[in-house]
Amino acid sequence: MNRWLLWVPLGLFAVFFAIVAAGLMRPKDNIVESKMVGKPIPEFTLPAAVEQRPALSSTNLATGEPQMLNIFASWCVPCIAEAPQLLELERAGVKINGIASRDTPQDIANFLNRWGNPYARIGTDVRSIVQLELGSSGVPETFIVDSKGVIVHQHVGDIRKEDLPELLKIWKEAG
Amino acid sequence: MGLYRDAPIGTKSGTVEQEKMKAKHQRLTLVLLAVAALLGASLLAAYALQGQASYFYTPSDIAKKQPEAGQAIRLGGMVEEGSIQRGADGVTVKFVVHDGTSKQPVTYTGITPDLFVEGSGVVADGKLTDGGVFVADTLLAKHDENYIPRELEGIDMTGKQHKTETLVQ
Amino acid sequence: MIAEAGLIALWLAAALAFLQFALCTIGLTKGQDQFFAAVRPVAIAQGVLVTVSFLLLVWLFIRSDMSVQLVVSNSVSMKPLIYKISGTWGNHEGSMLLWVAILGVAGAAIGVFERTLKLRTLVTTLAAQAFISIGFYAYLLIASNPFERSFPVPEDGQGLNPLLQDIGLALHPPTLYIGYVGLSIAFSFAVGAMINRDVGPDFAKAMRPWVLGAWVFLTLGITAGSYWAYYELGWGGWWFWDPVENASLMPWLAATALLHSVTVLATRDGLRAWTLMLAVVAFSMSMIGTFLVRSGVLTSVHAFAVDPERGSFILALLAIYIGGAMALFALRVGTVKEGSQFEPISREGSLVANNLLLSAILGIVFIGTLYPLVVEGFTGEMISVGAPYFNLATGPVALILVAIMAAGPLLRWRRDKAKALLNRISIPVFLTAAALFALVLFTTTMSVLSLLGLSLAAGIAVASFAPLWKRNLRRTPMHTYGMILAHFGVAVALVGMASESSFTEEKLVAATPGDEVTVNDWKVKLHAIEPMAGPNWTALEARVTAQYANGTNYEITPQNRMFPAAQTQTSEAALLTRWNGQLYVVLGDSDEQGRWQLRIWWKPFVTMIWLGGVLIALGGLLAMVGRLRRAVRQRKQREYAEEWI
Numbered sequence: 009m010n011r012w013l014l015w016v017p018l019g020l021f022a023v024f025f026a027i028v029a030a031g032l033m034r035p036k037d038n039i040v041e042s043k044m045v046g047k048p049i050p051e052f053t054l055p056a057a058v059e060q061r062p063a064l065s066s067t068n069l070a071t072g073e074p075q076m077l078n079i080f081a082s083w084c085v086p087c088i089a090e091a092p093q094l095l096e097l098e099r100a101g102v103k104i105n106g107i108a109s110r111d112t113p114q115d116i117a118n119f120l121n122r123w124g125n126p127y128a129r130i131g132t133d134v135r136s137i138v139q140l141e142l143g144s145s146g147v148p149e150t151f152i153v154d155s156k157g158v159i160v161h162q163h164v165g166d167i168r169k170e171d172l173p174e175l176l177k178i179w180k181e182a183g
Numbered sequence: 184m185g186l187y188r189d190a191p192i193g194t195k196s197g198t199v200e201q202e203k204m205k206a207k208h209q210r211l212t213l214v215l216l217a218v219a220a221l222l223g224a225s226l227l228a229a230y231a232l233q234g235q236a237s238y239f240y241t242p243s244d245i246a247k248k249q250p251e252a253g254q255a256i257r258l259g260g261m262v263e264e265g266s267i268q269r270g271a272d273g274v275t276v277k278f279v280v281h282d283g284t285s286k287q288p289v290t291y292t293g294i295t296p297d298l299f300v301e302g303s304g305v306v307a308d309g310k311l312t313d314g315g316v317f318v319a320d321t322l323l324a325k326h327d328e329n330y331i332p333r334e335l336e337g338i339d340m341t342g343k344q345h346k347t348e349t350l351v352q
Numbered sequence: 353m354i355a356e357a358g359l360i361a362l363w364l365a366a367a368l369a370f371l372q373f374a375l376c377t378i379g380l381t382k383g384q385d386q387f388f389a390a391v392r393p394v395a396i397a398q399g400v401l402v403t404v405s406f407l408l409l410v411w412l413f414i415r416s417d418m419s420v421q422l423v424v425s426n427s428v429s430m431k432p433l434i435y436k437i438s439g440t441w442g443n444h445e446g447s448m449l450l451w452v453a454i455l456g457v458a459g460a461a462i463g464v465f466e467r468t469l470k471l472r473t474l475v476t477t478l479a480a481q482a483f484i485s486i487g488f489y490a491y492l493l494i495a496s497n498p499f500e501r502s503f504p505v506p507e508d509g510q511g512l513n514p515l516l517q518d519i520g521l522a523l524h525p526p527t528l529y530i531g532y533v534g535l536s537i538a539f540s541f542a543v544g545a546m547i548n549r550d551v552g553p554d555f556a557k558a559m560r561p562w563v564l565g566a567w568v569f570l571t572l573g574i575t576a577g578s579y580w581a582y583y584e585l586g587w588g589g590w591w592f593w594d595p596v597e598n599a600s601l602m603p604w605l606a607a608t609a610l611l612h613s614v615t616v617l618a619t620r621d622g623l624r625a626w627t628l629m630l631a632v633v634a635f636s637m638s639m640i641g642t643f644l645v646r647s648g649v650l651t652s653v654h655a656f657a658v659d660p661e662r663g664s665f666i667l668a669l670l671a672i673y674i675g676g677a678m679a680l681f682a683l684r685v686g687t688v689k690e691g692s693q694f695e696p697i698s699r700e701g702s703l704v705a706n707n708l709l710l711s712a713i714l715g716i717v718f719i720g721t722l723y724p725l726v727v728e729g730f731t732g733e734m735i736s737v738g739a740p741y742f743n744l745a746t747g748p749v750a751l752i753l754v755a756i757m758a759a760g761p762l763l764r765w766r767r768d769k770a771k772a773l774l775n776r777i778s779i780p781v782f783l784t785a786a787a788l789f790a791l792v793l794f795t796t797t798m799s800v801l802s803l804l805g806l807s808l809a810a811g812i813a814v815a816s817f818a819p820l821w822k823r824n825l826r827r828t829p830m831h832t833y834g835m836i837l838a839h840f841g842v843a844v845a846l847v848g849m850a851s852e853s854s855f856t857e858e859k860l861v862a863a864t865p866g867d868e869v870t871v872n873d874w875k876v877k878l879h880a881i882e883p884m885a886g887p888n889w890t891a892l893e894a895r896v897t898a899q900y901a902n903g904t905n906y907e908i909t910p911q912n913r914m915f916p917a918a919q920t921q922t923s924e925a926a927l928l929t930r931w932n933g934q935l936y937v938v939l940g941d942s943d944e945q946g947r948w949q950l951r952i953w954w955k956p957f958v959t960m961i962w963l964g965g966v967l968i969a970l971g972g973l974l975a976m977v978g979r980l981r982r983a984v985r986q987r988k989q990r991e992y993a994e995e996w997i
Contacts, residue, residue, distance in 0.1 A: 013214060014685055017629060018678035024640075024722070025671055031725045032663045083424070140302055209693045213626075216708060224712035227745050228719045235741035236723065239734035257736050273862020273947045274940075293860060294586075294923070294940035294951050308738070321587075 044143040048158050049077075049151075052138045054131025057108045057116045064105050064131030070157025074182035075103045076175075077151040078127070079144055081111050082119035087148045090166035091123035097172070098126035102179055106130040109139050109147050150175075154182035237308065242285035245311070252313045258287060259306045267301055280305060280317075291319040355420050355499040358408035362449075362499075365401035365456060366489035368394055369482045372459075376479030380472065388475050392463040395478055398485070399460025406440075406453040409498055413440045421502035422446060432887050438522030444662075445498035447525060451642065452488045454533040459485060462537060468558035468983065469541075470550055477537075477544035484536055487669040495665045524580055528573030528600055532638035534566025535607055539635035542628045543677060546684040551628060556618035557983065559631070563614060564976035567607045568969045574600050575965030586923045586938045588953050590852065590961055593742040598721045599641030602714055606634035609710040611972075612703045620765055622691040622700055626707065629681060636674040637714075643670055644721070695767035702760030709753040716745045747801045754808055754846065757839055758815035777815060784811030798854040806850040813843040830978025838971025845964025851933075851957040858954075862947035872954040873901035874935055881939075881948060889913045891924070894939045894948065898928055910939040910950075934958050 044050070053065035069075055078094060080087040098104055106127035108116050116132070133139050142151065143162075152161040152175065161178045163171065237255040250256050258280060266279035275292045278301075289307060299305065299322060307319035372394045379387030412420050413436050416429040426443040427436055441447040459481040466474060492498065541559045545551045577600060582590040591597065610630040616623045643666045694700035720737045727735050762776045774781075788807035791798060798806070816839035819832060857872045868877040879895040891913040898906045910926035928935040933956035940949025 011686055014625075014682040017633070018675065018682055021636075021674050021678055025667070025675070027722060027726055027729060028643075029664075029667060030729050032667060135300075137300075137302060212696075213704065216704070217711075220708040220712045221715065224715040224749070225719070227712075227749070228716045231716075231741045231745035232720070232723060232737065235744060236727075236735045236737045239736065255740070269943045273943050273945075274860045274949055294938055294949050308736075 044141075045159050045162050048156070049153055050138075050141045052131075052141065054107065054133055054138060057106070057111070057130040057132035058113060058120065060120075060125070061106075061127055061130045064107065064129040066157070068105065068129055069153050070155075072155045073103065074155055074160075074179050075105060075153050076179065077105050077107065077142075077153055079107045079109055079133075079139055079142075079147050079149045079151075080119075081109045081147045082115035083111070084147045086166035087119075088123050090148055090168070091126075093167040093169060093172060094126040095124045097167075097175070100176060102176070103128050107138060108132045109136050110134065152178050152182055241282045242280055242287040243282055245287055245317075246285040249315075250311060252311050255308070255310055257306060257308050258289065258317055258319070259304070260287070262299070262301050262303055262305050264301045280307070287317055288315075289317045289319055291322055293322070296322055354408050354412055354415075354417065355501060358405045358412070359497065359499040361401050361405035361408065362489070362493065365398050365405060366486065366493060368398040368401065369456075369459075369485040369489060372398060372482035373479055373486060376475050376482065380475060380479070385471075388471065391475060391478055395463035395482070396460045398482075399456040399458075399463075402453045402456035406449050409446060409449060410437055410440045412499075413437060413446075419501055421500045422498050424502045434519065434522055441525050441529075445492070445496045447529070448488070448492055448496060449498045450526065451529055451533055452485065452492060454529055455481070455485050455488060455536055458533055458537050462540070462562075466558065467987065468554065469544070470548070470554075473541075473544040473548045473550045473555065475544075476547050477540045480540035480543040481536065484540070484673060487672065491662075491665050491669065495662050524573060524576045527569055527576060531566050531568075531570030531573050531607075532600075532603060532641065534562065534569060535603060535635040535638050537562040537566065538607075538610060538631040539673075539677065542631035543680065546628060546680050546688075549684065549688055551617075551624045551688050553618050553621050556614045556627065557979075560611075560614050560618060561976050561980050561983075563607060563611055563631075563634075564972050564979070567604070567611055568972040568976065570600070570604045570607060571965060571969040571972060574604055575962050575969065578965070579962050583925050583927055583936075584922075586925045588856075588858070588936055588938075588951075588955075590958070591739075593720075593737075593739045595721055596645050598717050599644050602717055602721075603634055603637040603641055605710050605714040605717070606630060606637050609707045609714075610634050612706050612710075616700050616703050617691070620692055620694065620700055622694060623704070623707075624688055624691040625681075625685045628685060628688075630707070632674070632677045632681060636670075636677070639666075639670055639673065643667060694765070697763065697770050697773070698767050699760065699763045699765045702756055702763050705756050706753065706760060709749055709756070712749050713746050713753070716749070717742065720745070743801070751801070751804050751808060754812055754842060757842060758808075758812045761819045761835060761839070762815070776818065776821075780811035780815035780818070783814055784808055787811070795854070798850075802850040802854040805846050806854075809843045809846040809850065812846070813840060816840040816843060830981065831975040832978075834971045834973070834975030834978060836971070837974060838968045841964045841967030841969075841971055843964070844960050844967055845962075848957050848960030848962075848964060852955050852961065855956045856953055856958075859950075859952045861950050861952075862943060863950050864945075864947050869950065869952060871935075871952050872956075874952075874954060875899040876935075876937065876950070876952055878948065878950060881942075884911065886913070892939070894926075894937075894950070896926065896937060896950075898935055898937075900930070906935075908935070908937055910937045912939055912941075929959060932956060 049066050049069050051066045054063060056063040069077065076097065094104060104126050106129070108130060111132065111134075113132070116130070120127075131138070142159075144151075146164070148166050150163040150167060151159050152163075154160050160182050161175075163175065167175065235255070237257050238250070239257045239259060240250065242258070242260050245258070260280040260282040263279040263281045263286065266277075268277045270276065274294075275290060276295055277288065277290050280287045280289055289309075291307065291309075306323045307317065308321045308323075309317055309319035311317055372391060375387045375391050375394065378384060379391070409422075412423055413427055414433065416427055416431075416436065417423050418429075422443060422445050423439075426446070427439045431439070439446075441450045459478065462474075462478060462481060466477075469477065538559055541555070541562070545555050574597075577597065578590050581592060581594075581597070582588075585592075610627065610633075613623045613627045613630055617627045643663070720741050723737050724735050727733055758780055759773060759777055763773060784807045787810040788803065791803055791807060795803075816836050819836060820828060859869055859871045861867070861869050863869065863878045865878050865880050868875055870876075876896060876898045879897065882893050882895060884891040884893040891911040893909050893911045896908050896910065898908060900906070906928050908926035908928050911924040913922050913924055923938055923940070926937045928937075933954060936953040936955060938951040940951065942948045
């Protein structure tokens with residue numbers, strides 16, 4: 009009767025393994041879709057992040073033309089990675105507004121000097137309050153807003169080269 | 184002779200057969216004891232879990248199936264904008280937790296955690312009163328920036344990890 | 353180039369671990385003993401290289417080298433030096449590197465210091481140690497490279513979580529990790545013993561100091577962690593039954609059981625299979641703890657969200673190591689010879705009881721920690737299991753355990769008489785009864801658990817010294833003093849816990865400067881709120897004076913700190929320690945009328961909780977040193993005798 013008892017620890021471990029493996033396998037989608045897509049942009053006013061660009065408020069986003077709203081931070085490495093793509097969008101005629109998340113004016117200025125400044129307006133969101141209202145949970149994220157100020161698209165993560173045609177298409181259709 | 188010393192090893196040794204029987208007997212006792220301890224622990228755990236584990240509710244869960252008043256539960260959701268009211272005593276705070284569909288009024292007496300602001304995610308341990316107000320014993324706003332209550336996933340506007348960079352860290 | 357050098361050192365260490373494993377296995381299977389000579393140097397070189405790799409990472413953090421991804425996400429250049437250093441292990445990759453570094457050093461330490469074990473068992477042990485290392489090297493190199501370059505280079509780092517910028521937390525994880533990973537030695541020893549069927553007193557004597565060493569660090573780590581949570585979180589509690597805390601408690605429980613069962617094996621050659629199992633379980637709990645904390649499977653105040661791929665990797669490692677060891681146990685232990693026997697009422701009997709009760713507590717904690725996961729898996733419902741469950745379920749078992757702890761050391765080995773025991777323990781029993789009587793009579797607020805805890809503590813405090821009764825104090829071995837100290841520490845901690853939970857007084861007020869609050873024997877007065885600036889934070893500081901009943905005035909300054917780099921806030925509790933307790937003051941928010949929230953606790957004898965923890969660790973240290981000294985002396989005598997012949 010003793011022999012099978014020796015297997016009990018292994019059995020218990022197998023149970024543990026199964027439970028935890030199941031816990032790990034359960035899909036945890038890391039991308040949070042904003043529930044604000046399809047809704048008008050929430051009201052907000054943010055102070056200017058740097059001297060060179062005016063401040064940003066929600067009224068600046070419903071001006072009769074489609075725009076993009078990019079949330080970035082100087083401490084964020086993917087934001088640097090997407091900087092060339094933002095400049096390319098700007099060259100294509102897209103008006104891009106920026107929200108600097110949890111940042112200091114000095115760092116933002118350095119960031120823009122080094123990696124380019126595609127933004128028409130930049131608001132600084134020191135405690136991520138506007139960012140959370142927008143349903144964004146990380147940086148970088150980019151929203152496309154139509155001419156009436158309704159969010160039509162959310163892009164989570166950095167914008168890569170291959171994303172550009174798609175984003176431009178959505179931006180044009182939003183007009 | 185001190186209390187702590189080894190006793191002289193027994194000399195009343197029986198036959199080899201007797202010793203073997205005894206060994207078997209002892210092993211059996213030990214195994215039975217171990218099984219008894221295991222069972223006891225499991226029973227105690229099961230009993231305690233039944234009474235003490237608190238289930239997680241969102242405001243819409245409460246709206247759907249009202250938990251019994253006085254039962255320990257955990258409430259999670261977002262603090263509604265404009266709902267935080269400080270009481271006259273300066274230490275009680277009233278606010279509303281919502282999850283997009285339903286709302287639940289909450290009272291809490293104590294120092295609110297850092298980062299407890301309107302629009303932030305919150306998890307509260309406590310119980311419902313007969314009047315339908317949730318009385319919180321503890322509040323967890325995203326206390327540690329790395330801590331996102333898992334229960335809040337799927338509720339609108341919560342901070343969560345991205346594959347890229349995150350707010351939290 | 354520092355980062356590359358660190359990575360190369362890590363690769364080389366991994367290669368050496370592989371070499372170590374290969375040398376051992378070839379030597380063992382082919383009977384080529386000459387291979388064994390090379391094993392020790394390889395183990396030492398591996399330990400050195402992985403340490404170098406870790407130190408290089410520390411160096412990167414000190415230099416705030418923002419070209420390294422890990423530094424970017426966990427450091428910021430304007431941080432005090434000590435927190436730059438502690439930033440190294442305040443994150444996933446860095447802490448895993450520290451973990452592996454300790455594993456490597458542990459292997460090297462076996463190579464350098466172990467002299468008691470039989471050669472084949474030693475070589476198998478080193479093979480097992482190398483085998484564990486290989487898995488974790490692979491994990492670091494494949495799934496979480498700490499030296500990854502960040503390209504492009506950002507302006508400045510994101511900063512370390514402010515909550516983690518604290519001296520307690522700076523030192524707590526390394527201590528805990530040494531304990532966790534130190535248990536790997538016991539694990540490898542057990543594997544070596546099972547493969548070679550070499551289980552007996554000599555093996556137990558060889559293993560014991562290692563277990564003691566790891567256990568001392570674990571005890572200190574848990575004690576420090578508890579104190580950290582107590583003053584840093586500002587919630588006034590000292591143990592939250594948080595999954596991360598449980599993850600450190602479970603290996604400790606297993607190691608404590610192992611510590612006691614290994615004594616039975618060393619002294620009386622009993623409990624062979626059980627001791628091997630515990631050695632396996634103890635380190636398994638360490639690995640499971642690391643996994644639970646690092647995988648994000650369970651969330652907690654401390655949990656770092658980590659992507660599931662890494663979780664799966666570690667889980668696979670767990671399956672190989674724990675599953676492998678347990679399968680080995682099932683296959684081999686049946687062929688290990690039975691140990692010697694004993695009567696139920698004997699020292700062995702009490703140690704068996706100790707082991708069973710510790711295992712029961714371990715089981716209860718384990719079930720409670722994993723239960724939410726199980727429920728969610730089966731029903732999709734989310735639940736949380738917190739302090740009420742753990743206190744209710746572990747409390748009674750723990751009380752029986754400490755009662756047995758008082759009696760155990762007074763029993764003789766092999767067989768004893770119940771009546772004789774009652775004679776020896778009569779004074780402690782009487783003391784417990786008297787304390788219980790007095791407490792029931794004079795207090796009204798105590799819970800049953802605290803009541804019993806406090807009364808038992810009185811008895812145990814005396815009983816722990818009883819083994820010295822009628823003994824020559826100078827000839828009593830050091831390890832006996834170690835045991836006495838550790839058991840006395842349990843009594844001290846018990847007093848602290850019971851007193852904290854029963855006699856704490858709490859006031860929560862909204863005060864304007866000039867207001868005075870009375871809490872127990874204290875008059876606490878708020879004078880002013882002033883802004884403050886630190887190296888990387890700004891704060892609002894309350895100037896508070898506290899006057900004790902005897903007229904002594906103390907000044908304390910609780911703060912609310914803002915960390916601009918991380919945009920977070922922490923409250924710094926102000927603690928005032930007197931011999932009879934602590935005054936704990938937290939500053940909250942202000943309201944429109946200019947009132948500030950103050951939360952004030954008077955916690956009588958709360959410091960005894962951690963004092964007890966330190967005493968327990970000290971006892972372990974004493975026992976370890978005593979055992980080592982005796983082993984060295986015996987070896988010298990043997991060598992001397994051999995020379996003579």
